[in-house]
Amino acid sequence: MIYSEYGQTGKKVSAVGFGGMRFDESKSNEENAELLIYAYEKGINYFDTAPGYSSDRSEDIYGIGLSKLKGTFYVTSKAMPTKVDTSEKAIEAVKKSLERLKVDKINFYHVWCIRNMDHYSLAMRPGGQYEGLLKCKEEGLIEHIVFSSHQPGDQVKQVLDDGMFEGVLLGMNILNFPYRWDGVSYAYKNKYGVVAMNPLSGGMIPQHEEQLGYLTENNESATEAALRFNISCPEITVTLNGFTTREQIDMACRIADESKPFTEEDINKIRAKLGTNMNSVCTACGYCKDCPVGIPIPSYMQHYNEKQIFSADDDALKNILKFSHEWGLLASNSVRAKACIECGKCERDCTQHLPIIERLKYLNKLDS
Numbered sequence: 001m002i003y004s005e006y007g008q009t010g011k012k013v014s015a016v017g018f019g020g021m022r023f024d025e026s027k028s029n030e031e032n033a034e035l036l037i038y039a040y041e042k043g044i045n046y047f048d049t050a051p052g053y054s055s056d057r058s059e060d061i062y063g064i065g066l067s068k069l070k071g072t073f074y075v076t077s078k079a080m081p082t083k084v085d086t087s088e089k090a091i092e093a094v095k096k097s098l099e100r101l102k103v104d105k106i107n108f109y110h111v112w113c114i115r116n117m118d119h120y121s122l123a124m125r126p127g128g129q130y131e132g133l134l135k136c137k138e139e140g141l142i143e144h145i146v147f148s149s150h151q152p153g154d155q156v157k158q159v160l161d162d163g164m165f166e167g168v169l170l171g172m173n174i175l176n177f178p179y180r181w182d183g184v185s186y187a188y189k190n191k192y193g194v195v196a197m198n199p200l201s202g203g204m205i206p207q208h209e210e211q212l213g214y215l216t217e218n219n220e221s222a223t224e225a226a227l228r229f230n231i232s233c234p235e236i237t238v239t240l241n242g243f244t245t246r247e248q249i250d251m252a253c254r255i256a257d258e259s260k261p262f263t264e265e266d267i268n269k270i271r272a273k274l275g276t277n278m279n280s281v282c283t284a285c286g287y288c289k290d291c292p293v294g295i296p297i298p299s300y301m302q303h304y305n306e307k308q309i310f311s312a313d314d315d316a317l318k319n320i321l322k323f324s325h326e327w328g329l330l331a332s333n334s335v336r337a338k339a340c341i342e343c344g345k346c347e348r349d350c351t352q353h354l355p356i357i358e359r360l361k362y363l364n365k366l367d368s
């Protein structure tokens, strides 16, 4: 296992983190808790969860599993500023999580799911969530205040620059990293902890092994390549894996044991592979981002990639767009595809020469 310090907290955390959102719900809490014990024995010491995960059973499963661990481990939890919008509610949420997790303190507590700067302001306002978390920290109920973000890199930088958090949790994987890289590398260079979620693109990568074969080296599977990409990336402190089975834990730990860190050259090679192997796919280079009406073109084009790479049909794309407006890449910008005035600037700027206008028109029909 690779261990490194989470930001400047002094905590040595494992490169593979346990994500508590994919437990097998046909099993009992006790059976699922065995998985945490197994992971700990394999060297995993970072356990991430939140209220609501696994039909709201995750924190209770953690409570059973963590109370059996002997030795040092780190546990997280989270609350959203949109729900926990006062200092009092924030304190109440922390106490409830402590009770369910059966621990005296939560090591890393997240202001959860910051999707745009309004959410950040909401968390930070006087009498808001952050104020409550500071009180919890003073009382020793939580140790480090961190945030989880679905924002573009420049907004992640803005939040970090305010200096109120010690680390960030964000979605990054081998397919979407060009969108997230700015935020990840900025956080790393400035000595913040960086936790990556969604390394297998929500299960998309294991489901499309054949199509993604071009990402692999030396007979590894696309799933292994994707895990290797995240786990061995020095800029990422912890990669969360939503484990359901012992075999998945074995694979992630083996990759952490075997892999060498990716160099900048390796990362550029993968970036190039994403481009050259799929000419009609958006590579997230961002050269088209200065749209005169403000359409978040790279984000829309990434969703179109779902059709290109994974053959997503109209219904699937409709759901992807709906989700994205609420939680994903499109949440931080309200300008819709329909605002396009067909000036053609983006197509002139596009490194992949993509028919962006046509793709936006297509997506617009599915954009409810």
Ligand code: SF4
Pocket: 290, 291, 292, 293, 294, 295, 297, 339, 340, 341, 342, 343, 344, 345, 346, 347, 356, 357, 360
């Ligand atoms: S063609 Fe449409 S999307 Fe492209 S830059 Fe012009 S207004 Fe923006």
Ligand code: SF4
Pocket: 281, 282, 283, 284, 285, 286, 287, 288, 289, 297, 298, 301, 349, 350, 351, 352, 353, 354, 356
């Ligand atoms: S310029 Fe083209 S390839 Fe690059 S982000 Fe924009 S649409 Fe994607």
